[in-house]
């Protein structure tokens with residue numbers, strides 16, 4: 025009678041979960057006679073709570089949907105309106121109220137209030153309207169919600185670890201009320217989307233990402249934990265705002281910073297040794313340093329570096345298919361990446377890994393030669409030559425480019441002038457693909473994109489920065505400047521564009537297409553580590569999801585509306601890799617379908633009968 029029929033022997037926390045299910049079932053068998061609304065084949069939820077405590081617990085509350093016998097046994101008779109209304113009626117009411125919100129931020133506040141009242145209804149609404157509502161609880165609106173967090177704050181969610189808590193974190197993690205946590209999203213708020221340092225206001229990002237883990241990846245709402253590491257902020261406006269809720273000092277740096285994060289990692293590992301940790305929106309180079317410090321020791325990844333790399337690579341590979349090329353011809357592309365931070369370097373590393381894997385380049389160095397990278401100063405080129413066709417080898421010393429690190433230096437072009445502007449680089453190298461990961465609105469200029477469109481039939485234009493107003497160009501601009509020929513994808517959603525009487529398709533390339541499936545795959549397989557192969561395979565899986573017709577029409581892969589379907593495919597691939605690489609700790613029975621197991625494991629928001637127990641089993 026276990027919900028997941030495949031988990032035969034499962035160690036660690038999964039075992040506790042399975043045991044709890046068995047206990048729930050035996051309890052249900054005992055209580056079936058007493059409670060006629062409980063059928064053998066349905067799950068139940070149990071609680072020790074009573075009365076108002078049930079109504080005010082968003083994980084237990086059903087609003088008006090409690091049955092009469094539930095009202096009786098939970099002590100809430102008379103505390104909710106008399107008519108029992110099922111979820112369909114509640115959804116009608118909620119959608120009507122949501123439509124009355126005038127601004128995206130009002131919708132955000134409305135959704136947050138619903139999540140705080142009744143999580144089952146919140147997730148049902150979100151899943152049924154993923155495309156529309158992901159734009160509210162996630163990018164772009166979550167960006168504004170972060171900027172205004174201290175003004176719109178209503179109710180606590182997630183955990184904050186601040187500089188006041190040094191030395192206390194191991195004890196503090198036990199304040200979290202759930203024994204099983206599968207996924208943790210943690211930020212230090214130092215680079216929130218393309219909005220910079222927002223300190224503790226960054227909390228909305230882990231909350232939004234984890235909502236997508238639940239809605240898109242079927243992770244249980246009780247098994248997620250949003251975390252802010254409040255190491256201070258360098259945002260003067262927040263520091264001077266009396267309503268700001270984070271620590272009012274400047275950011276920790278250096279050894280103090282890393283030992284703070286280390287204390288948190290150890291504390292979390294102590295209580296939740298199997299939880300997947302997603303590092304989110306850490307500024308460069310902390311993002312890389314933390315990833316390298318922990319990735320071989322605990323089950324963790326950096327979303328901006330690795331998931332972004334998976335989805336951007338998926339987009340580039342699907343674009344190859346859309347242009348009638350095989351996906352193993354990646355080395356033939358000439359790629360410009362504007363942005364040399366966590367996301368830019370992460371995405372390019374993924375592309376390099378893929379070129380090397382495809383075996384069409386002789387060396388990693390040859391793969392690097394296919395990518396031209398720019399930062400806010402321009403091309404990462406040779407500071408010692410004065411012309412674009414210079415061949416002078418790079419002499420000792422990089423002058424004021426000495427701040428570039430070894431990851432960025434791999435992209436440095438010794439035969440090109442340093443700091444060339446984008447348009448000049450485009451004219452010099454005739455790119456086929458341009459990626460924007462700069463957080464800088466408008467850096468894909470008309471001149472640059474028009475010059476690109478002169479050299480290639482179908483220019484691949486991916487301005488991936490978030491939120492919408494930080495995008496390197498808009499969809500309309502991209503189609504106008506390429507005479508409608510662009511293959512377009514952005515980080516935040518744009519509407520399809522009508523150009524010269526034809527609808528031009530807009531894609532969204534956002535790491536949200538990747539991390540919910542990754543989390544599901546890791547949770548089901550109980551993988552002990554997250555590996556680069558998982559991201560490479562995720563990219564290939566997503567790249568192969570669009571039909572020929574979709575590709576012809578400019579659609580690269582299914583949109584956010586199909587996130588649950590995408591997540592199942594990604595999770596199956598991640599599980600496969602976990603088993604192949606010997607990292608999985610959940611044992612699979614012979615002959616079962618991995619996709620079946622994954623589907624069975626996905627949580628779905630439904631009301632199940634609630635029974636009260638005395639707390640002793």
Ligand SMILES: NC(=O)C1=CN([C@@H]2O[C@H](COP(=O)(O)OP(=O)(O)OC[C@H]3O[C@@H](n4cnc5c(N)ncnc54)[C@H](O)[C@@H]3O)[C@@H](O)[C@H]2O)C=CC1
Pocket residue numbers: 215216217218219307308327328329332362363364365366367368398399400401402460461462463464467488489490491494514515516533534535536
């Ligand atoms: N679509 C998606 O799934 C994702 C999008 N992003 C977006 O990518 C952007 C960058 O993120 P990170 O790399 O983590 O930030 P980061 O701060 O680590 O790096 C930003 C980079 O952009 C460069 N840059 C800044 N202004 C520029 C300009 N005017 N021209 C050229 N380069 C410029 C900086 O030199 C730096 O190298 C953000 O807007 C973020 O929202 C990040 C992760 C995922």
Ligand SMILES: CC(=O)C(=O)O
Pocket residue numbers: 163216217218305327328489490515534535536
């Ligand atoms: C999507 C995302 O993770 C970012 O813009 O940072």
Ligand SMILES: [Mg+2]
Pocket residue numbers: 217304305327328
């Ligand atoms: Mg991010």
